[in-house]
Amino acid sequence: MFLRQRAPDWIEVHDEVSLSDERPRIDYLFLRKVRDPPPDNTGRTLCRLWPLIPRIAIAEFKSIGRPYRKRGLARLFAYVFAYFAGASDVKHLRDIIGVLIVPDRTPTLDADVAAMGLEFRDLRDGYWELTGGLLRLYVVEIDRVGDQERDGVLGSFGHHHAHTRDAGQFWVEQLGTKEAMMEAKQLEGYQELMARLLTELPPEARMAGLAPQERLAGLAPQERLAGLAPQERLAGLSREQILLGLPDDELRRLPESYLATFPDSVREEVRKRIGR
Incomplete structure (x- = not known):
């Protein structure tokens, strides 16, 4: 309070300032x-x-889905100093290093390093x-390290695909149970990796385990029926459903004697549509 009152008028004073909305x-x-x-x-x-x-x-681990952003290096500096300030058992700053793990070097990162x-x-x-700084800092490029160390699991978090046996086995293990699936979703880059893995699967593998309605979700009616023979389109439908699925012009051509074989509720629906 006293600093706000006694500072010169060309200095704006704020107290108890939160540096970030996030913890x-x-x-x-x-x-x-x-x-x-x-x-x-x-x-x-690694x-x-x-x-x-x-x-x-x-x-700090950056992924394709959550890439390195401007001043991310400054945040890493802040994290190291904050940890050092709160760790009474760490006597020397040289005992701590900062590590930035990224898919690859980007112009944004290079610009921050230079700045x-x-x-x-x-x-x-x-x-x-x-x-050139006060801290020991290292940068690790996922793509290059994955290649050089033949680490398909690490490479799958970068721009590479999970083609190796180790990578495939790793993700099978991560997704093998409901509990493991929940833990895997916390892994950095999980969503974009899953999207890439799906694009590599054959159609039948993508559909495996889905209920019929899930397979058709998002398709327009004509898309759902595309490629089916007439008898396949009608398979499993009741005669009432088949009747109500006819265009109005076709309904008008049907004789009253035929319509009379259907329940009252169906005939009423037909009358509403064709006006008789």
Whole structure:
């Protein structure tokens, strides 16, 4: 209050300002558990990233569906500093690194790096270090790393398709149960990946497990009947349904003796349509 009253009139003072409408949330927190792990224990994905972690890594994961946006790098900076400020057991800022995982480098990312006075240092095969700042920062390109490490699962989160056996098995396991399906939906890039997987399936595989009404949902009546022979179009219909499905001109040609064989409710519907 006193600052607002005593500051010069060309300074606008706000207090208790929320920096974001959303609660800050980091995508991943990586904690190194062993100081000197076996050199051959590199995991099955992002194999060259893990040795770079001194103790803690704050990671942001960007996907095709939620791509890197302008100033995303600044947000990663903020997350690292916020974590350091609240972690009393972390004595040195050098114990924390920031990691940005993206499908590939984009002009937006490159512009942010330049605007912050940083430079890319090529660690090869899709791994980059951003030098020139207070923090140790790394960028990982999903597409390139997936190719170089033959990691089809990782590649399926980028621009690549899940053609490898490992990728197929991974997604079968993720979607194998209702509980796993719910967890899989929380994975970054889930929606766009599922859309791409569906485009690769043959029509019969896409339709498998769908009820008849679900298969036809969204189709106009003429589209539902397209390609069917006349007898196939009428299969399963009652004679009353067949009658009411006729055009008005056809109904007018029918004799009264034939219409008299139908229930009163059907004849009444016919009379309303043809005026007799």
